[in-house]
Amino acid sequence: MATVNLTERSFAALLRDASLPVLVDFWAPWCGPCRLMGPVVEAVARACTGELIVGKLNVDDAPRVAETYRVMSIPTLMLFREGVVVLRLQGLKPKHEVLAALKTVCNVGRDVE
Template identity: 50%
Template sequence: MKTRELTSASFDDVVSGSAAPVLVDFWAPWCGPCLQLGPVIDQVAEETADQAVVAKVNVDEARDLAVRYNIRSIPTLLVFRGGEVVERLQGVQPKERIAAALSA
């Protein structure tokens, strides 16, 4: 499964409506570390396709979501379960760490 792009309009439906854990990558196209992390996020999406939802939010296009979740630096990864944040990872993370956060 491919990484989903979320907008302010689709965010709540996807995050709150998912029975599976949801990983959201808050990023921007001008952010070097975000671009470095992108392929890792895509790998996690492929490897966890049947167990989790993996999505991205462009903070330039969805500033309201960045404010709502107190995103101060990017990349920031949030793991949601039942619509609630259960884990926050900041900066470039190894794939194993991201997968562990999703399966915890």
């Protein structure tokens, strides 16, 4: 499954209505590490199809959400279960590290390398 592009409104609705855990990539288009993290996030979304919803939230377009969740540096990945943050990863991470963290927290991700 591909990632979902989120807005402030769709972010709130997704967290409220999701039946699966939600991984959100807080990023910005001008951020070099964020651009490098993009393919990793896409790969994680494919690896966790059916187990996880993966969204991308541009912090420039949704500053209130970033402020609410105290996103001080990007890229930041947050995993939400039932609307609550259960995992936070900051900075550029390889796919295997993200999948290992997801597996530890909520047992998702089949192909940890």
